[in-house]
Amino acid sequence: MGARVIDGKAFAADVRGRVAEHVARLKEEHGIVPGLAVVLVGEDPASQVYVRSKGKMTKEVGMASFEHRLDASVSEAELLELVGRLNADPAVHGILVQLPLPKHMSESNVITAIDPDKDVDGFHIFNVGRLATGQKAMVPCTPLGCLMLLRDLHGSLSGMDAVVIGRSNIVGKPMAQLLLGDSCTVTVAHSRTKDLADVVRRADLVVAAVGRAEMVPGDWIKPGATVIDVGINRVERDGKNVLVGDVDYASCAEVAGAITPVPGGVGPMTIACLLANTLTACCRSNGLPEPEGLTA
Numbered sequence: 001m002g003a004r005v006i007d008g009k010a011f012a013a014d015v016r017g018r019v020a021e022h023v024a025r026l027k028e029e030h031g032i033v034p035g036l037a038v039v040l041v042g043e044d045p046a047s048q049v050y051v052r053s054k055g056k057m058t059k060e061v062g063m064a065s066f067e068h069r070l071d072a073s074v075s076e077a078e079l080l081e082l083v084g085r086l087n088a089d090p091a092v093h094g095i096l097v098q099l100p101l102p103k104h105m106s107e108s109n110v111i112t113a114i115d116p117d118k119d120v121d122g123f124h125i126f127n128v129g130r131l132a133t134g135q136k137a138m139v140p141c142t143p144l145g146c147l148m149l150l151r152d153l154h155g156s157l158s159g160m161d162a163v164v165i166g167r168s169n170i171v172g173k174p175m176a177q178l179l180l181g182d183s184c185t186v187t188v189a190h191s192r193t194k195d196l197a198d199v200v201r202r203a204d205l206v207v208a209a210v211g212r213a214e215m216v217p218g219d220w221i222k223p224g225a226t227v228i229d230v231g232i233n234r235v236e237r238d239g240k241n242v243l244v245g246d247v248d249y250a251s252c253a254e255v256a257g258a259i260t261p262v263p264g265g266v267g268p269m270t271i272a273c274l275l276a277n278t279l280t281a282c283c284r285s286n287g288l289p290e291p292e293g294l295t296a
């Protein structure tokens, strides 16, 4: 018995299609065009690839895309000045500053400078607090994408045992909050967790977000469980550079009920949710109803 393979690429295309329909309606009925500004500091090649595909998909759904590329030597003050201008720009509804930033800058200073209502990454402490207290928040894109996949697969998640492996601010912690919000019993495990295998074996839902290539073997997975693999690790295999997740796909797919592949699982959902968040931010700032099925 093999697991059902969750097609994140196809689901992400469906999400972007729904975003595009809503964007077209906003334009027609209100003359509003949602705008997303992406700021890239420095020339990290992987970041450039993501920024390019974000820009392309932003335009494909009918939104305005604003790209700002700054030299790696730019000062924090200059970056903060750009953020201030984007905060004040009524054509910009979403702001994403690509992380990581060069070492001479404080990421938390920069994130805190973003208008929380334009913080489409959901990294601002206001949004972290809003999510934790059950208020309307901007929700981090990767965990939101995982939640959408899980809801699509299971309908209600109420009462399920969920184990999140990883406690990062970007994925693990917000993922745990979202699963709690959907009435799961949530365990957050990490690199220091005792008897990690036994903890994971209890889970109906496993979200792996540790950033360690193939660290979850199939014999940790309860038969029939759903495995969501957030990892994107570049490793060398037979002299080739390949992408693998945080779970050992081959052995986990033998035991799981459903599993996300890498690539083509969570990654495409992250960008789709960035567009969904930009649309949500635009609707909220204009006092219009939020898009259904595209928020937490």
Ligand SMILES: Nc1nc(=O)c2c([nH]1)NC[C@@H]1CN(c3ccc(C(=O)N[C@@H](CCC(=O)O)C(=O)O)cc3)C=[N+]21
Binding pocket: 047, 050, 096, 097, 098, 099, 100, 121, 141, 232, 243, 262, 263, 264, 265, 266, 267, 268, 269, 270, 271
């Ligand atoms: N402020 C900020 N927000 C981010 O959301 C953010 C960031 N900084 N810095 C970099 C990471 C990385 N990230 C990815 C988005 C999509 C894929 C994606 O679509 N991956 C595809 C293709 C992977 C490939 O072939 O390289 C997949 O998994 O199928 C991957 C990674 C967003 N990030």
Ligand SMILES: [Mg+2]
Binding pocket: 165, 166, 167, 168, 172, 190, 191, 209, 210
């Ligand atoms: Mg961690």
